Structures are given as structure tokens and as C-alpha cells.
Amino acid sequence: MASRIIPVDPFDLVVFGGTGDLARRKILPALFRRFCAGQMEEGTRIIGAARSDMDDAEYRAFVAEALIEFNGDHSGCEPGTITRFQQILSYVTLDARGDKGWGELAAKMHPGRVRAFYFSVGPSLFGDLALRLHQHGMADHDTRIVVEKPFGRDLASARALNKALADHFDESQIYRIDHYxxxxxxxxxxxxxxxxxxxxxxxxxxxxxxxxxxxxxxxxxxxxxxxxxxxxxxxxxxxxxxxxxxxxxxxxxxxxxxxxxxxxxxxxxxxxxxxxxxxxxxxxxxxxxxxxxxxxxxxxxxxxxxxxxxxxxxxxxxxxxxxxxxxxxxxxxxxxxxxxxxxxxxxxxxxxxxxxxxxxxxxxxxxxxxxxxxxxxxxxxxxxxxxxxxxxxxxxxxxxxxxxxxxxxxxxxxxxxxxxxxxxxxxxxxxxxxxxxxxxxxxxxxxxxxxxxxxxxxxxxxxxxxxxxxxxxxxxxxxxxxxxx
CATH class of the missing domain: 3.30.360.10 (Dihydrodipicolinate Reductase; domain 2)
Known part of the structure; x- marks a missing residue:
């Protein structure tokens, strides 16, 4: 019974916290496996964003090391797949609470396609990221944001986080992820x-x-x-x-x-x-x-x-x-x-x-x-x-x-x-x-x-x-x- 892979249209995906542990262990290997399976159409772009000073080449090397460490032997992928995957990667040094890097990130966005922003950061930064995405013109009806747990530590903090996101995004654009x-x-x-x-x-x-x-x-x-x-x-x-x-x-x-x-x-x-x-x-x-x-x-x-x-x-x-x-x-x-x-x-x-x-x-x-x-x-x-x-x-x-x-x-x-x-x-x-x-x-x-x-x-x-x-x-x-x- 053959698996049926349905490619998706080209999209832009930004991983805030793109050098962090979750990105290295889970997010980037997951994206690579979908690339390896042929699910990403040509033109798709994956952008890492974090405070670390890196250029595109350094980030691509960083991702390759993460894939080797956390993604097994790549036995299901054709030779050279990591190299091809690296070509769709880029990086922006960015300050979540300041102005550094936001203009550069906005310039990388392609109009008329899905934009997904993965908040692989602590909940204290959710509101800052949501605000700056709007301030720099990166939020439209095709924008989706992904937030990880812990989504608050009690009812009051969960309500505050919900409000911080709802101030800038509709509920239909917010994806609270539970990997289970x-x-x-x-x-x-x-x-x-x-x-x-x-x-x-x-x-x-x-x-x-x-x-x-x-x-x-x-x-x-x-x-x-x-x-x-x-x-x-x-x-x-x-x-x-x-x-x-x-x-x-x-x-x-x-x-x-x-x-x-x-x-x-x-x-x-x-x-x-x-x-x-x-x-x-x-x-x-x-x-x-x-x-x-x-x-x-x-x-x-x-x-x-x-x-x-x-x-x-x-x-x-x-x-x-x-x-x-x-x-x-x-x-x-x-x-x-x-x-x-x-x-x-x-x-x-x-x-x-x-x-x-x-x-x-x-x-x-x-x-x-x-x-x-x-x-x-x-x-x-x-x-x-x-x-x-x-x-x-x-x-x-x-x-x-x-x-x-x-x-x-x-x-x-x-x-x-x-x-x-x-x-x-x-x-x-x-x-x-x-x-x-x-x-x-x-x-x-x-x-x-x-x-x-x-x-x-x-x-x-x-x-x-x-x-x-x-x-x-x-x-x-x-x-x-x-x-x-």
C-alpha cells in the first residue's frame, strides 16, 4: 500500500528561535523529512531567525549538523538531499524586542503565498513577535502563527497570552501546537x-x-x-x-x-x-x-x-x-x-x-x-x-x-x-x-x-x-x- 504524498504550494516559513534546541531536535528535521518526501514545491523558503550572529552559509552548516545528529542515516533520501535542502534555507539575525533584523526579514517575504511563523521561543516573547510582525507588514490573511506549550502556567497567564495574540491575529490564524x-x-x-x-x-x-x-x-x-x-x-x-x-x-x-x-x-x-x-x-x-x-x-x-x-x-x-x-x-x-x-x-x-x-x-x-x-x-x-x-x-x-x-x-x-x-x-x-x-x-x-x-x-x-x-x-x-x- 503506497503512501500518497500531496505536495503543497510554495510557502515561506520563519522559525523564530531557529538556533534553539527545539528547532535543532524537532522542527528542522521534520521540515527536512517533508522536503525529502517531495512535499515541498520549488520556491518554498525556510528562514531561521534568532539573536545569534550568523550569515546564510553558517546557518546552513548549522542545520546540516543538526540533521546529521537528530535525523538518523537519511536512508530514505536520495544522495545530496541535505545539500538541496540547504539551498532553501536562509537566516536573519533578529531582536524580538527591538528593531534589528525586522526590515531584512520583511524583505524576504514573498507576496501572495502562505506565511507561517513558528514561535519556537518562550511565551514571554509571543506578544512582542506578534506586534512586530504587524508593524513590519508581514501579517495578512495568509499569515499563520504557531505557538508551543507551555501556553501559560495558569488561567490568568493563558488569558493574557491569548489576548496578546488576539490583538494582532484572528483565532483562525493561531495554531497552538500539542505534538501528542x-x-x-x-x-x-x-x-x-x-x-x-x-x-x-x-x-x-x-x-x-x-x-x-x-x-x-x-x-x-x-x-x-x-x-x-x-x-x-x-x-x-x-x-x-x-x-x-x-x-x-x-x-x-x-x-x-x-x-x-x-x-x-x-x-x-x-x-x-x-x-x-x-x-x-x-x-x-x-x-x-x-x-x-x-x-x-x-x-x-x-x-x-x-x-x-x-x-x-x-x-x-x-x-x-x-x-x-x-x-x-x-x-x-x-x-x-x-x-x-x-x-x-x-x-x-x-x-x-x-x-x-x-x-x-x-x-x-x-x-x-x-x-x-x-x-x-x-x-x-x-x-x-x-x-x-x-x-x-x-x-x-x-x-x-x-x-x-x-x-x-x-x-x-x-x-x-x-x-x-x-x-x-x-x-x-x-x-x-x-x-x-x-x-x-x-x-x-x-x-x-x-x-x-x-x-x-x-x-x-x-x-x-x-x-x-x-x-x-x-x-x-x-x-x-x-x-x-
Whole structure:
């Protein structure tokens, strides 16, 4: 099954912060892979902009080094592709809060084509960049701006950022990027739900016992200690990534696959989230392990009350999900790197087999990483003599096995999302009111434990988190799925 590459018309894309870590690791390699795939028409221009003094030649060399370091062996590209990619690159030394470089950048813009400006900088610069794009005549109806998380650290700051952008750009021009929504399996979740009659009739509290969402990491906070200690797992992961996954699982079918129709339904889910009992929240910090520092050592704050792990029991208060709990957890330095959503269905209403057959449930698992795919656990008779012994086995759809080699060549999240910006498709991007609603739900939870000065529990590196997180489900007669790669 051959992949279908649809080229896009020539465009100008400016990467503010074009020498930064995100540009080197994600944005530039993503653009190169789309160039390698033949998706960029002749005439497309990519412009790096930052405070560093460079000329075009130096920036092209900088980008080539980044591609060699972060983009593998380029085995899918023809010889000389990096050299050809370099020819569409240029650079402007620019001051985001001053006048330096803006006239030169404006002179590089081509009239009558899409202009995308990627704000790969801190949120404190969003307003300055938006203002200067207007002052220097680079903002028109074909202009799109892309902003990264963190989009604020609470409701007040998110509103301020939204206003700073809205002063100069229409909501239809603002693309708030969450790379989790660009993952192939996340989009397949919508196809699975709304493209198959098999699942939608069962997608409610009558048939679903509970839903688990897990995003586990094996790394610590690394060089992000200063930022992370001000954010924590709740602000860094739950408020955005896990919230988005929960919305896609819980939302009502949109009238059509349209950006605003999809985001309207996601917004309804966020607004239907109930208050969270403090007893249904478990927070933790990872401990030191041999040569690996613990959380407190990593952030260089021995009195830190910030969590590197969090587990919560949530409820969506509406007709579809009344009585069905959602358990979410995320953490660093856990036993394996994995992200998955597990929809655990109820047991059959009447067991016709004897007691020795045990308890069995169907579980639909959507694996987001590292091995993208979908499993459906079904109950069958164990082969062989000896009576009706039941066993659960997975119906496995690993994309690389089911779809062949082409499944390995699907664009990664940044590739897909950047090209969606160019096309003007906002379906996989967060809307301003959606961001604010998520913070409005998050803020009281964080404020409550900060007021109580709750101390996070300790957990061992390589574990599944604090034991109390296991008890969060055990007291409900349920258990977490094992964290495994």
C-alpha cells in the first residue's frame, strides 16, 4: 500500500528561535523529512531567525549538523538531499524586542503565498513577535502563527497570552501546537471511534467499566529542572497532553470532521470534568538511584514540593460517562517509556461457565508509543482437553505489521502538524477557549495542594510510581495495567 504524498504550494516559513534546541531536535528535521518526501514545491523558503550572529552559509552548516545528529542515516533520501535542502534555507539575525533584523526579514517575504511563523521561543516573547510582525507588514490573511506549550502556567497567564495574540491575529490564524495530537495513533483513535459501527454503540457507561490513560517516561527532568520545578507533572503533562487524550476518548461524535466541530466537542468534555477529591490524587518525586540523581538533586531544591509523578481519578459528568471513572497517570523515571489508553469494558452480565473460568473483560488498548498500534483483548477457550478453560488473547494490529513497510514511513507528529499549518487545517490544534477551560479546571486542584503544602510521596526509579497510586485503583476493585514498553 503506497503512501500518497500531496505536495503543497510554495510557502515561506520563519522559525523564530531557529538556533534553539527545539528547532535543532524537532522542527528542522521534520521540515527536512517533508522536503525529502517531495512535499515541498520549488520556491518554498525556510528562514531561521534568532539573536545569534550568523550569515546564510553558517546557518546552513548549522542545520546540516543538526540533521546529521537528530535525523538518523537519511536512508530514505536520495544522495545530496541535505545539500538541496540547504539551498532553501536562509537566516536573519533578529531582536524580538527591538528593531534589528525586522526590515531584512520583511524583505524576504514573498507576496501572495502562505506565511507561517513558528514561535519556537518562550511565551514571554509571543506578544512582542506578534506586534512586530504587524508593524513590519508581514501579517495578512495568509499569515499563520504557531505557538508551543507551555501556553501559560495558569488561567490568568493563558488569558493574557491569548489576548496578546488576539490583538494582532484572528483565532483562525493561531495554531497552538500539542505534538501528542499529531501522533498517528491519536488520529486513528478518531477513525476507530467514528468510522466503525462496532465500537460506538458500546462507547458509554453502560458497557465501559473504566478508562486508563498512562504516559510514562524513563528519563528524569534533565536540563529542564528550573522550568519543571515551577510546573510539575500536572501543569507540564496533565493540563495539556493527557487532557487532550481524555477529550478524544470521551467526546461526542462531531457533526463532521471539521476543525471547529471537533474542538467544540472537546471543549464540552473539559467543561464537564468534575471536581477532584484530594483523596483521589497521588503525587510523587523519584528518588536517587546509584549514579542517577533524584528529583530534588536534579532541580537543586531540597525543599521542593513539586511532583514528577501524578495519578488522578476523574469523572466526566454527562449522560454518556456518568459513573465511569477515568484514571490518568504520568511520571518520570518510571520502569518503561510508554503511552497508552486502555478502555476496559464491563464483564458479561451473566457467567454461564463455572467459577474456575475466572473473571474476564474485553480491553481495547490504543498504544501511542513506542510501538504504535491497537489491541483488543477477547476471551476464548484455551486450546486442548480438560474442559472449558477461558483465556484472554489480544487481537493485535501493530501498524508496521498490518500495513507493511509504508507504515514505517508515516510522518512523525511535527511533520504532520507543520504541514497542517501550511494547509490551514486547525483540527489537531487547540483553540483559545479550550486552553482557558483546561486551566480553569486545573487551577483549583493545584491551588488546593499548594495551600495545604502537600509533600509528594517518594518512589523508586524504575518503578510504577508510589505504591499509593496502585491503591488508588485497588480500593475500587481495579488495577493499573503494567507499565511496559
Amino acid at each position: 495530537l499529531g501522533k498517528e495513533t491519536v488520529q486513528n483513535l478518531m477513525a476507530l471511534r467514528f468510522g466503525n459501527m462496532l465500537f460506538e454503540p458500546l462507547w458509554n457507561s453502560h458497557y465501559v467499566d473504566h478508562i486508563q490513560i498512562t504516559v510514562a517516561e524513563t528519563v528524569g527532568v534533565g536540563g529542564r529542572g528550573d522550568y519543571y520545578d515551577r510546573a510539575g507533572a500536572m501543569r507540564d503533562m496533565v493540563q495539556n497532553h493527557l487532557m487532550q487524550l481524555l477529550c478524544l476518548i470521551a467526546m461526542e461524535p462531531p457533526a463532521k470532521f471539521d476543525p471547529d466541530a471537533v474542538r467544540d466537542e472537546k471543549l464540552k468534555v473539559i467543561r464537564a470534568l468534575g471536581e477532584v477529591d484530594p483523596a483521589q490524587i497521588v503525587r510523587g518525586q523519584y528518588l536517587e538511584d546509584e549514579d542517577k540523581p533524584g528529583y530534588l538533586e536534579h532541580v537543586e531544591n531540597p525543599k521542593s514540593l513539586t511532583e514528577s509523578f501524578i495519578a488522578l481519578k476523574l469523572h466526566v459528568i454527562n449522560w454518556r460517562w456518568a459513573g465511569t471513572p477515568f484514571y490518568v497517570r504520568t511520571g518520570k523515571r518510571l520502569k518503561a517509556r510508554t503511552s497508552e489508553i486502555a478502555v476496559v469494558f464491563k464483564e458479561a452480565p451473566h457467567n454461564i461457565f463455572d467459577q474456575d473460568s475466572g473473571r474476564h473483560r474485553n480491553i481495547l488498548t490504543i498504544r501511542l508509543q513506542p510501538n504504535e498500534g491497537i489491541d483488543l483483548d477477547v476471551t476464548i477457550k484455551e486450546p486442548g482437553p480438560g474442559g472449558m478453560r477461558l483465556v484472554d488473547v489480544p487481537l493485535d494490529m501493530t501498524f508496521t505489521e498490518a500495513l507493511g513497510p509504508d507504515a514505517e514511513d508515516v510522518p512523525d507528529a511535527y511533520e504532520r502538524l507543520i504541514m497542517d499549518v501550511v494547509r490551514g487545517n486547525q483540527t489537531l490544534f487547540m483553540r483559545g477557549d479550550e486552553v482557558e477551560a483546561a486551566w480553569a479546571w486545573t487551577d483549583p486542584i493545584v491551588a488546593a495542594w499548594e495551600e495545604r503544602e502537600d509533600k509528594p510521596l517518594s518512589y523508586e526509579t524504575g518503578s510504577s510510581g508510589p505504591d499509593e497510586a496502585l491503591a488508588l485503583m485497588h480500593k475500587d476493585g481495579r488495577k493499573w495495567r503494567d507499565i511496559r514498553a
